[in-house]
Amino acid sequence: MAPRSAWPAGLVVLLSCLLAGCGQSGPDKIRVHGTITFDGQAPPAEGVVLFRPIKAAQGFPSRPGRANFTQEDGTLEATTIKPGDGLLPGTYSVSIECWRIRPKDDGTPGVSYVRKGFSPPDLEIKPGADPIKLNLDVPTNR
Numbered sequence: 001m002a003p004r005s006a007w008p009a010g011l012v013v014l015l016s017c018l019l020a021g022c023g024q025s026g027p028d029k030i031r032v033h034g035t036i037t038f039d040g041q042a043p044p045a046e047g048v049v050l051f052r053p054i055k056a057a058q059g060f061p062s063r064p065g066r067a068n069f070t071q072e073d074g075t076l077e078a079t080t081i082k083p084g085d086g087l088l089p090g091t092y093s094v095s096i097e098c099w100r101i102r103p104k105d106d107g108t109p110g111v112s113y114v115r116k117g118f119s120p121p122d123l124e125i126k127p128g129a130d131p132i133k134l135n136l137d138v139p140t141n142r
Helices: 008-019
Strands: 034-039 047-054 064-071 075-077 092-096 097-099 122-125 132-139
Touching: 034 047, 034 064, 092 132, 122 132
Parallel strands: 034 132
Antiparallel strands: 034 075, 047 064, 047 092, 064 075, 092 122
């Protein structure tokens, strides 16, 4: 059991964390949803859009996010912690993975449907923003 003197300090840290918005649901996230197409058509396979933090908004933590998409309709819903919870305010680099042949654990490279060198524009999310509709059209290696 911790010494009595540690209790006040621990309580202050816990309360500070909860008041700052890092409880179970964490700080407010902004919903990011939309569709992904490949040369204007439905995705050729299922895949993922990755959001890698470049810069956190002032007063917010920095966490990566992702949005899985299906081959059927290409809909996507960004997730940071829980499915569909959105992204934290900040600036993100965006990348897309959609494999014709997946890379292997032995280092054998995969074959992507995404054209080499293609990179969507960075995504900036401002604190308190309305939900963001993100529609991406990806040039392919067909």
